[in-house]
Amino acid sequence: MNRRSAKDSKSSILDAALKAFSEHGYSGANMRTIAGNANISVGGLYLYFKSKEALCLSLMKERLEELSSKTERIVKDTYNPAEAIEKFISINLDYTKEHREIILTQGRDKGFTFGADVKKRFFRQQRKFVEKIIREGVRTGVFLECNVPETAKIVTAMLRGFVLSVLLEPDGLFNVRGCCEFVLRGLLKNV
Amino acid sequence: MNRRSAKDSKSSILDAALKAFSEHGYSGANMRTIAGNANISVGGLYLYFKSKEALCLSLMKERLEELSSKTERIVKDTYNPAEAIEKFISINLDYTKEHREIILTQGRDKGFTFGADVKKRFFRQQRKFVEKIIREGVRTGVFLECNVPETAKIVTAMLRGFVLSVLLEPDGLFNVRGCCEFVLRGLLKNV
Amino acid sequence: MNRRSAKDSKSSILDAALKAFSEHGYSGANMRTIAGNANISVGGLYLYFKSKEALCLSLMKERLEELSSKTERIVKDTYNPAEAIEKFISINLDYTKEHREIILTQGRDKGFTFGADVKKRFFRQQRKFVEKIIREGVRTGVFLECNVPETAKIVTAMLRGFVLSVLLEPDGLFNVRGCCEFVLRGLLKNV
Amino acid sequence: MNRRSAKDSKSSILDAALKAFSEHGYSGANMRTIAGNANISVGGLYLYFKSKEALCLSLMKERLEELSSKTERIVKDTYNPAEAIEKFISINLDYTKEHREIILTQGRDKGFTFGADVKKRFFRQQRKFVEKIIREGVRTGVFLECNVPETAKIVTAMLRGFVLSVLLEPDGLFNVRGCCEFVLRGLLKNV
DNA sequence: GATGAATGAGGGTTCATTCAT
DNA sequence: AATGAATGAACCCTCATTCAT
Numbered sequence: 001m002n003r004r005s006a007k008d009s010k011s012s013i014l015d016a017a018l019k020a021f022s023e024h025g026y027s028g029a030n031m032r033t034i035a036g037n038a039n040i041s042v043g044g045l046y047l048y049f050k051s052k053e054a055l056c057l058s059l060m061k062e063r064l065e066e067l068s069s070k071t072e073r074i075v076k077d078t079y080n081p082a083e084a085i086e087k088f089i090s091i092n093l094d095y096t097k098e099h100r101e102i103i104l105t106q107g108r109d110k111g112f113t114f115g116a117d118v119k120k121r122f123f124r125q126q127r128k129f130v131e132k133i134i135r136e137g138v139r140t141g142v143f144l145e146c147n148v149p150e151t152a153k154i155v156t157a158m159l160r161g162f163v164l165s166v167l168l169e170p171d172g173l174f175n176v177r178g179c180c181e182f183v184l185r186g187l188l189k190n191v
Numbered sequence: 192m193n194r195r196s197a198k199d200s201k202s203s204i205l206d207a208a209l210k211a212f213s214e215h216g217y218s219g220a221n222m223r224t225i226a227g228n229a230n231i232s233v234g235g236l237y238l239y240f241k242s243k244e245a246l247c248l249s250l251m252k253e254r255l256e257e258l259s260s261k262t263e264r265i266v267k268d269t270y271n272p273a274e275a276i277e278k279f280i281s282i283n284l285d286y287t288k289e290h291r292e293i294i295l296t297q298g299r300d301k302g303f304t305f306g307a308d309v310k311k312r313f314f315r316q317q318r319k320f321v322e323k324i325i326r327e328g329v330r331t332g333v334f335l336e337c338n339v340p341e342t343a344k345i346v347t348a349m350l351r352g353f354v355l356s357v358l359l360e361p362d363g364l365f366n367v368r369g370c371c372e373f374v375l376r377g378l379l380k381n382v
Numbered sequence: 383m384n385r386r387s388a389k390d391s392k393s394s395i396l397d398a399a400l401k402a403f404s405e406h407g408y409s410g411a412n413m414r415t416i417a418g419n420a421n422i423s424v425g426g427l428y429l430y431f432k433s434k435e436a437l438c439l440s441l442m443k444e445r446l447e448e449l450s451s452k453t454e455r456i457v458k459d460t461y462n463p464a465e466a467i468e469k470f471i472s473i474n475l476d477y478t479k480e481h482r483e484i485i486l487t488q489g490r491d492k493g494f495t496f497g498a499d500v501k502k503r504f505f506r507q508q509r510k511f512v513e514k515i516i517r518e519g520v521r522t523g524v525f526l527e528c529n530v531p532e533t534a535k536i537v538t539a540m541l542r543g544f545v546l547s548v549l550l551e552p553d554g555l556f557n558v559r560g561c562c563e564f565v566l567r568g569l570l571k572n573v
Numbered sequence: 574m575n576r577r578s579a580k581d582s583k584s585s586i587l588d589a590a591l592k593a594f595s596e597h598g599y600s601g602a603n604m605r606t607i608a609g610n611a612n613i614s615v616g617g618l619y620l621y622f623k624s625k626e627a628l629c630l631s632l633m634k635e636r637l638e639e640l641s642s643k644t645e646r647i648v649k650d651t652y653n654p655a656e657a658i659e660k661f662i663s664i665n666l667d668y669t670k671e672h673r674e675i676i677l678t679q680g681r682d683k684g685f686t687f688g689a690d691v692k693k694r695f696f697r698q699q700r701k702f703v704e705k706i707i708r709e710g711v712r713t714g715v716f717l718e719c720n721v722p723e724t725a726k727i728v729t730a731m732l733r734g735f736v737l738s739v740l741l742e743p744d745g746l747f748n749v750r751g752c753c754e755f756v757l758r759g760l761l762k763n764v
Numbered sequence: 765g766a767t768g769a770a771t772g773a774g775g776g777t778t779c780a781t782t783c784a785t
Numbered sequence: 786a787a788t789g790a791a792t793g794a795a796c797c798c799t800c801a802t803t804c805a806t
Contacts, residue, residue: 027218031797041771043799052797109219119359150366153356154373161352165344168310174348175341182345182377222780232788243780409600410682413776423792425778434776491601501741532748535738536755539747543734547726550692556730557723564727568758604801614767625801
């Protein structure tokens with residue numbers, strides 16, 4: 001057996017778990033397989049995560065926070081609202097394409113409350129970003145006047161749909177450009 | 192227990208199954224509970240459906256076809272493309288609100304191919320409806336010129352996002368009107 | 383597989399469980415083995431008892447109540463206090479010899495509270511019987527005056543010791559007569 | 574962690590083990606916890622004891638021998654047989670009260686042979702002490718004539734019962750004086 | 765000597781499915 | 786057609802033990 005640093009083990013477990021949960025859902029995923037794919041023993045798994053639930057939550061948290069901070073970073077550096085929206089959408093879709101993970105609906109079979117706070121925090125954050133962008137767009141006059149929170153809600157909902165489509169379409173030929181244009185047409189004053 | 196016709200039994204099984212699969216996901220749902228809620232014995236269940244998988248597939252098929260035909264009916268009777276889009280969206284969201292079922296991501300824990308053909312057929316059909324509406328809109332000059340299949344894809348993807356949001360937001364305060372307006376802004380020539 | 387009545391199954395499970403818990407203690411006993419010895423599948427076990435803990439408690443309760451009622455019956459029919467004490471002791475030891483079960487210390491590894499109420503009820507009952515006998519003995523003048531509850535406590539404690547000895551001595555050559563005489567010498571006025 | 578002598582380590586392991594085995598029984602006790610409470614690593618444990626079984630046996634041996642030699646010392650110094658019996662009982666009960674350990678039934682879940690020789694030696698020794706005392710009592714005419722080995726067996730059995738009672742009664746209000754008197758009444762010529 | 769991450773067999777429990785009635 | 790007791794594989798998790806450091 002190869003010794004690895006604790007950090008390596010934890011990270012390879014998270015990778016294997018992401019794959020398993022994404023492919024098979026929470027109940028369908030299986031700790032033995034995750035352990036196997038992470039090149040660790042079953043017992044080893046439990047040195048790092050005290051239960052299947054804890055593993056899944058930790059994973060959700062990590063991934064969503066990673067995406068959140070990635071989004072924040074890029075959105076911050078962009079001063080053109082239209083461009084910011086585009087980047088916001090494409091970062092999300094790229095991340096999805098790269099990882100092909102379904103985090104949004106994860107753990108539903110443990111009841112609707114599973115990871116609710118983590119997800120809620122993520123969605124709230126996403127909405128905050130979008131609100132900020134829209135407000136800036138409205139202020140500078142490039143976006144139409146609108147009910148900002150309501151509009152942000154719609155935009156994030158649409159994004160969720162795009163993400164799902166990317167995942168469900170096996171051909172993956174999902175047109176990111178087109179999505180952005182469509183969304184922008186709903187926001188921009190002059191199209 | 193009252194004798195019921197085979198049709199009644201089957202239908203009450205499907206109802207119970209829908210509830211179970213929606214609440215707990217495929218793996219999380221439990222045949223014994225489904226039987227109990229359908230007021231039938233465990234063995235009885237297997238007289239009507241040869242396995243859990245068959246039950247779930249049959250359910251998906253039935254529900255998606257019901258929604259599909261409902262959609263078709265209403266869309267057919269509507270000659271105003273903008274109104275048709277609105278109806279298309281609101282039928283879907285109403286159906287979701289009423290049943291609170293997650294059919295889109297169902298059976299993922301049996302692998303990505305689970306029910307793939309049923310879902311694919313459904314999505315294709317949905318897209319067809321949308322394409323038809325858009326084409327009509329473009330023909331009559333109320334909608335912008337566009338790549339029709341591509342746009343239809345985007346619109347249906349957005350719809351999926353709305354559906355998911357309806358399901359995930361516990362308060363359910365999802366603004367159907369706003370969604371329609373937003374989508375229409377992406378389609379209509381004059382807004 | 384032979385079909386048996388539910389009553390038979392339950393009873394053969396209890397027999398197998400008694401053997402297992404007596405020989406190996408609570409933690410050491412193993413549901414698979416119990417199932418095997420009861421000629422039932424693992425799943426079958428759980429049709430009758432919802433958990434290992436429930437099985438053990440049910441067993442304790444059943445056995446202690448059986449012994450309790452056996453004791454009560456015989457003690458009631460005996461009007462000579464000295465004879466009653468003798469019968470009380472020998473019933474307990476016979477029952478122990480016959481079943482070779484250790485119920486007294488069972489479940490300790492689940493914490494000291496495991497089955498505490500069941501055991502407590504049993505011990506209280508036993509003490510009550512002894513108190514009654516002693517009181518009668520004192521009233522009729524055959525027993526020495528004494529602090530009745532205190533003496534009853536001592537007698538039951540002694541009994542526990544006899545029971546343990548019967549179990550721990552593999553040769554089993556434990557002299558019941560001698561025990562009775564010894565105990566009686568502590569109680570009788572004229573020896 | 575402070576360096577300690579091997580002797581210190583061993584002794585602190587034995588202390589932790591005694592606590593663990595007493596509280597949770599053999600199977601219920603946990604090597605990791607024992608190590609933790611002994612302020613030593615899991616691996617360290619195995620430097621001193623080659624297995625859980627060895628640890629438990631070593632513990633039993635040590636404790637029983639300690640009690641045995643304690644008993645021997647005190648019994649030797651006492652020339653009055655009645656007093657010797659009293660001391661014999663109270664030493665045992667005091668030791669039990671102090672340590673609250675259950676050594677008598679320990680290891681049962683490894684089969685009835687676990688530690689059989691250690692226990693047997695201890696019981697034999699105890700019986701020898703009692704026999705010696707009784708013989709002396711009979712010789713000097715203070716005790717009744719009796720079958721000495723048989724009587725010794727009964728007395729030690731009773732002691733076991735007292736020990737168990739001390740352990741099982743949570744209030745611990747077990748009357749040592751009363752026990753002694755009761756036992757003596759069975760032995761003394763004039764009461 | 766000492767550590768603690770890692771192992772893997774085995775424990776309690778669940779549940780889709782079967783089949784005697 | 787209908788029942789529900791029974792099955793047994795597979796699940797999550799624990800823990801005595803080992804071994805590279």
